[in-house]
Amino acid sequence: MLHSSPGGAGSGTAASARRLMSIGTVLNQLRDEFPEVTISKIRFLEAEGLVEPQRTPSGYRKFSPEDVERLGYILRMQRDHYLPLKVIREHLDALARGEGVPYPVVSPAPSGELLDVIDGLSGDAGATADGRTAARVGRAELLAAAEVGEGELAEWESYGLIGPAVDGAYDADAVTVAKLVADLGRFGLEPRHLRAVKAAAEREAGLVEQVVAPLRLHRNPQTRAHAEATAREIAALSVRLHAALVQCALRARPS
Structure with a gap:
């Protein structure tokens, strides 16, 4: 009780x-x-x-x-x-206040797949054969997942940190970005501060694309499929390298 x-x-x-x-x-x-x-x-x-x-x-x-x-x-x-x-x-x-209120619910209730996306648990399990994430959420669901208001989301979109697909839905990566931007905001980091992070991510994506672009153009479908797996592997390594470099840079700063 x-x-x-x-x-x-x-x-x-x-x-x-x-x-x-x-x-x-x-x-x-x-x-x-x-x-x-x-x-x-x-x-x-x-x-x-x-x-x-x-x-x-x-x-x-x-x-x-x-x-x-x-x-x-x-x-x-x-x-x-x-x-x-x-x-x-x-x-x-x-x-x-002593009010006998019923247990609150949200309708419609999200599916198990959506809950996995919101909790950041979907990972590669939610990806299709060509590497795209299958699970998608609407704008209201994204706002609830990140625990922010419409104004904050609009500001993030104005800085290019997040955006919907052509059908207006958001994929699992967008949900993850929204939650991370919200968490960083609680430390005083505003969207304008995160533009450098966005630019660095785009440069890293460009490097990955340089490696896998020839594979994607190959006639052999198995080679093209291998390109997507290679892109994901390089991206994961790039994220680990980025994290390690940030830690090294912090340790090198005078305390």
Whole structure:
């Protein structure tokens, strides 16, 4: 049973103080049911006002069992019912007011394939034989997946960070980009800051295309199919190299 209290702040008793947990302990408890949850996710839910842990004089978060129960409830609504945070917050606020509100749902409910796309789990499994991603989502579904508003998405599109196909739908890669841009935005990185990342990605794509273009023009269909597999392999290696180079550059900077 979910408690209506928004968090453990102000409980004050000695017994409850002994039961308070660090964010690491909370993470370990939640991961039994939610393996993908991270400390950053918990902090984000706190920043959005969905949970209010206590703070020690040194500023460390301390979560009550009720906070952990609330976090589990929130994550369950996201995972099982595909609910954006705004809907979850409204539902929890209604519970806190003592209102007997029904469990919120989104209609139509997304298919299992769509949930895989939104959770970033589809990978190559969602790709067709020629390498294109089969799963596609609409604009409203993309907004819900990235937990952003129409204005933010329009701004991303104006900077060329994301865009729909000719039919107005978005593929799995677009969903991933949207979620990453949203996550970076919480650190103060705006779309204008990410234009350099976009330009670098386009240059890397150009390098891949130089390698596989001759294969794609080959008469042998097996060779053409091999071109797509080669492109994906080179792209994966390029991403790993990019990540390693960023880490090296950060380590080389004076602390």
